[in-house]
Amino acid sequence: MALSLGFHIIxxxxxxxxxxxxxxxxxxxxxxxxxxxxxxxxxxxxxxxIFFATGAVSGTVLSFELGLLWPVFMEHAGPIFGMPFSLEGTAFFIEAIALGFFLYGWNRFNAWFHWFTGVVVGISGLVSGILVVAANAWMNSPAGFDYVNGEYLNIDPIKAMFNDAWFSQALHMSIAAFVATGFAVAGIHALMMLKGKNVAFHAKAFRIAAAFGAVAAILQPISGDISAKDVARRQPAKLAAMEAHFHTEEKAPLIIGGIPDMQEKKVNYAIKIPGGLSFLAHGDFNAEVTGLDKIPEENQPPVAVTHYAFQIMVGLGVVMMIIALLYFLALWKKKQWLQKRWLLRLFVIATPMGFIAIEAGWTVTEVGRQPWIINGIMRTADAVTPMPGIVYSFYIFTAVYLSLSFIVAFLLYRQIRMVGKLYDHSSEPSKAI
Structure with missing residues (x-):
């Protein structure tokens, strides 16, 4: 499931x-x-x-895996959080129809109606992603039912879908998607500009992608703060694992980096900002932050994985935010920077950062919830299938995903080369920026 999600999320x-x-x-x-x-x-x-087709294939595999790998989970959870999945299917169909109209509508539709079908592709795709995140948010903040003597009663699918975690997770994930995609696309076009290939074409592409990515990168810390406060309230064990916060205390320090020592219950080689975690979690530098010492050991998440993933996510997010600020400063005050190749090189270096941060953030979300698949209700160990032979399906799915990766990489490489042959042949990157 981790392999499938890690592949599909991109x-x-x-x-x-x-x-x-x-x-x-x-x-x-x-x-x-x-x-x-x-x-x-x-x-x-x-x-x-290309990405729509690949996402459809990998998403279909995920839907099968839910039933194959998690039968007990789906038996109980399916009726509760099935609504966002069914609505996601509707959004997916709308996206597919609109994409077909757009791809084959050139010179057939009214020009503005044709443009509108492209907008519908984006809106329906965004809605589809938000609905899937709402389902995951329910696993972190279960709602819309009463759990009585091991039974799930009084089911309310609407309340389940709009659970306490859906807004913060949907906001954070949506902005992250714009950051990652914006920087990746801008980085690819920046690389082509540095090579002096079709600079006028790639410069226009770069400016559009960089604008989206840079704005999102600057907004992302705001959504991160909302998410952190939400996690502190609902999942104190996850927050403690994210920060490797072993001891409950007031004026809790914010830890940057470091290596958790599970035996000594401390973090080595970390930079500590006094009161920083208290402020980020509760808006008060003197507030008490729950540590792992208040969490029963059997309910504690894997600390090292969660902490490292969180540090990677935040670290890369900060780097991209700094690049975004430099880019906007160049547009606003330092026009001469737009003629410097170092600015393009920064975007090239940042090309994979957004998606690495997304993978790390998703690891925090999932690993940080352990040992629960439904937070506080159902353990992951109780939800997984007991069926033997699952390892062989894992090999098959791995082969499918690797094949798709190579095919997509080849198709994109060919597409970029075709663009190089067809369009503008300017060779001055500084002027084009």
Whole structure:
């Protein structure tokens, strides 16, 4: 399940965001008549189609795995949180239909209606992602039922879908998707500009992607703060694992980096900011923060994995936020920076950072909830299938995902090379930026 989710989440995020890049480029073509924007729209639309198909395949595998790997979980949880999944299916169908209209609607539809179908692709993809996150949020904050003597009674699917965690998780995940996709796309186009290939074309693509990614990177700490306060209230064990916070105390320090020592119950080589964790968790530098010492050992998450993943997520997020601030400073005050190759190199270096941060953040969400699959209600060990031979299906799914990865990489590489042959041949990156 971890392999499948780790693979699918990349394509899901790209599918949520890339249609908006495509729609902006299309809008600019309709408003300006500049053929470069039309070419860019067509190039990006082919990428959207590739990622949509791959995301559909990997998402379908996930739906089968829910029943195959977690039968006890689905038996009890299915009727409760099935609504967001069914609505997600509806959003997926709308996205598929709208994408078909957009891909085959050139010179067949009214120009603005054709543009609108591209917008629908983006909106439906974003809604689809939010609905899936709502289902996961329910696992972190179960609601919409009464748990009495091992039975799930008085089920309310609406309350389950709009649980206490859905907003903070959906907001954080949606912004993360824009950060990751924005920086990845901008980095690829920045690399092409540094090579002096089709600079006018890639510069326009870079500016659209960089704008989305940079704005999202600056907003992400706000959503992170909302998420941290929510986790502190609902899942103190997860927060304690994220920060490797072993001892309950007031004025709890914020830990940056460090290596958790599970035997000595301390963190070595860490930078500590006094009162920082208390403030981030409760908005008060003097507030008490629950440590792992208040959590029964059998209910504690794996501390090292959760802590390292959290540090990776936050660290990469900070790096991308700094790059975003530099980019906007260049646009606003330091125009001469736009003529420097180092700015493009920063985006190239940041190309994979967003998706690494997403994988790390998803690890925090899932590993930090352990040992529960439904927080405080059902343990993961009680939900997993007892069926033998599952390892062979794991090998099959791994082979499928590796094959899809190679195919997607090949198709994207070919698409980029085709763009290089078809479009503009300017060679001055500084002017184009």
């Amino acid at each position: 394509f899901a995020c790209i599918g949520m965001v890339m249609p908006f890049f495509m729609a902006v480029a299309h809008y600019k073509w309709l408003r300006t008549g500049n053929e470069v924007y039309r070419n860019l729209t067509k190039a990006w639309s082919k990428g959207v189609a």
